[in-house]
Structures are given as C-alpha cells and as structure tokens.
Amino acid sequence: MAAESGSNQSVEKALGVLRVFTAGRAELRVSDVAKAAELTLSTASRLLATLETAGFVDRDPVSGLYRLGLDMVSLGGAVLNNHPVHREARQIAQNLAAELGLGANVAVRRADQLFYLLNFEGRQAPRSFVLTGQRNPLHATGLGKALLSGLTAQERRTLLPTLTPYTNRTLTSHEALDEELAKSTARGYSTEVEELAHGRACVAAAIRDSSGAVIAGLSVSGPLSAIDLQNREQALASTVIEAADSISIGLGYVGPHPIPALAVA
Missing domain, CATH: 3.30.450.40 (GAF domain)
Known part of the structure; x- marks a missing residue:
C-alpha cells in the first residue's frame, strides 16, 4: 500500500507539472515549474526529465526552457474525437x-x-x-x-x-x-x-x-x-x-x- 501511495503521489505531481504549462507562459524554467507546482527544484527537474522522455514536454537545447510536447496534441485530439x-x-x-x-x-x-x-x-x-x-x-x-x-x-x-x-x-x-x-x-x-x-x-x-x-x-x-x-x-x-x-x-x-x-x- 505504501508503494502504491507513493506511485499515486508521483502521478499527481507529474500532472501538476503539466497543468503549470496551461496557466500562462508557454516556456518555463525548472525553477518556475517548481515554484508554481509547489515542488522542490530536484523533484521538478526529475519529473520534467521523465515527461520529456515520454514526449509530453520538450526542452529547448539553447535556452533550456521547457514547453509542452507535441505528444500532448495526440492525447487532446483523441479526447476531442471521442x-x-x-x-x-x-x-x-x-x-x-x-x-x-x-x-x-x-x-x-x-x-x-x-x-x-x-x-x-x-x-x-x-x-x-x-x-x-x-x-x-x-x-x-x-x-x-x-x-x-x-x-x-x-x-x-x-x-x-x-x-x-x-x-x-x-x-x-x-x-x-x-x-x-x-x-x-x-x-x-x-x-x-x-x-x-x-x-x-x-x-x-x-x-x-x-x-x-x-x-x-x-x-x-x-x-x-x-x-x-x-x-x-x-x-x-x-x-x-x-x-x-x-x-x-x-x-x-x-x-x-x-x-x-x-x-x-
């Protein structure tokens, strides 16, 4: 149960990170995400890296800023089409x-x-x-x-x-x-x-x-x-x-x- 609870909290935190990008600015620093999602800097950085691997956020290689990834469009399109x-x-x-x-x-x-x-x-x-x-x-x-x-x-x-x-x-x-x-x-x-x-x-x-x-x-x-x-x-x-x-x-x-x-x- 403890492991399941920990997994649920990780999912909730990851979803919280994604919601930060819907609230205003399109591109954010790790520190911006951490502050808005009420996470530590290390936790925000880890979650963003995981979301980037999954294609849900993209990181600009020059500025280091994060934005929502194009895979989010696929999810949104599936929701709307159904x-x-x-x-x-x-x-x-x-x-x-x-x-x-x-x-x-x-x-x-x-x-x-x-x-x-x-x-x-x-x-x-x-x-x-x-x-x-x-x-x-x-x-x-x-x-x-x-x-x-x-x-x-x-x-x-x-x-x-x-x-x-x-x-x-x-x-x-x-x-x-x-x-x-x-x-x-x-x-x-x-x-x-x-x-x-x-x-x-x-x-x-x-x-x-x-x-x-x-x-x-x-x-x-x-x-x-x-x-x-x-x-x-x-x-x-x-x-x-x-x-x-x-x-x-x-x-x-x-x-x-x-x-x-x-x-x-």
Whole structure:
C-alpha cells in the first residue's frame, strides 16, 4: 500500500507539472515549474526529465526552457474525437464561422467554469491563438449563461457564491443574473456585450442531450463592429438557435415532452 501511495503521489505531481504549462507562459524554467507546482527544484527537474522522455514536454537545447510536447496534441485530439458534443458540433460550427465571418465556439461546463471544446474563427474575428481547452467564467459570457440556464437559481448560487467583475458591465449580483437568465430562457438565446472583455460581444444558445438536459453551449462572437448586435441580433440569434438545435437533435434531443392532458370524468 505504501508503494502504491507513493506511485499515486508521483502521478499527481507529474500532472501538476503539466497543468503549470496551461496557466500562462508557454516556456518555463525548472525553477518556475517548481515554484508554481509547489515542488522542490530536484523533484521538478526529475519529473520534467521523465515527461520529456515520454514526449509530453520538450526542452529547448539553447535556452533550456521547457514547453509542452507535441505528444500532448495526440492525447487532446483523441479526447476531442471521442467526445459526442465535439463530433456533432464540429462541422456545424465550422460552417457557421465561414457563413457569418464570426467566431463560432462550443463549450461545456467544468465545475464553475466553461471549457471550450472547439473554436473556429471567421474572417472578421481572427485570433492568434486557439481557444480549445481554455476556460472562462460562466456569468460573464454568453456561452456561460447558456450553460447556467440549465441550473436552478439555488444551484447557481451554490456553484458561484460570488460573481467576479471583469468590466464595468459584468453582472455581479445573482438577482441581476437571475433576471438575465429568465429573459434568455424565454427567448431561447443569451447575449454578452463587453462583460468579459471590452470591444467584444457574442450570441449563444444551449445544446441539450436526449434527456433534455443542457450539456453544452454554442455561440458566435467577435468584435463589436463585426457582430453589430444593434442591427443583427435577431438574425444572429435565429442562426445560432437553429445550429444549436441541429447539434441537440444529433445528440438525441427530440424537444420538450408534452404535458399530458388531464382525464375528464
């Protein structure tokens, strides 16, 4: 049991080292990794050497800095290719980005954050980085609001005790969030305008599985000038809802169950 416990701790430490690389800088010194992962310098060095041998990290021979290795891409690709939402949404989102010229994004909820499963950028909304695998707050994004629409007000308060402000437009009270989500649920889509970052907006809709549960969200996003919600909101909303419904149907969703009529004596 002691040996098994020691092995488990080694695995946990190695995973902690890998997570350090997802938090910010792409290239790190051994001392940076040791500090961020709360390890001794010798332990961090040993784990990095093992991970390098396995292909999960690469070391620059000149600078000595470490970065994630290309074998991580193989793992990530396998995960995505076997995820049912990713399989159903990929082509639809790609078509959406090409048709609208905006970013098309699909995300799921991971604990108290949204997790991007895929992202395609249109010609009017280019990015210099990949969103897939990144996380964002739920309450300050259109995608997050779509995901939160599947929870009760009490579940939302338990999940998000405090609502962190990111701009002066971020919703920071649960009462305001409740009101916004009630409106979003009634019309079938949610919006976000400069609540997470200045100069950007999005329109999102929920994706449901065969049971009717909200399991993901789809959004189109881009700079304010490109998304132009003042003139395009209804058209974009219709397109996003239709695309989200197509994905939901592919996942087995057949629509809300009708309420049975009461028998009349």
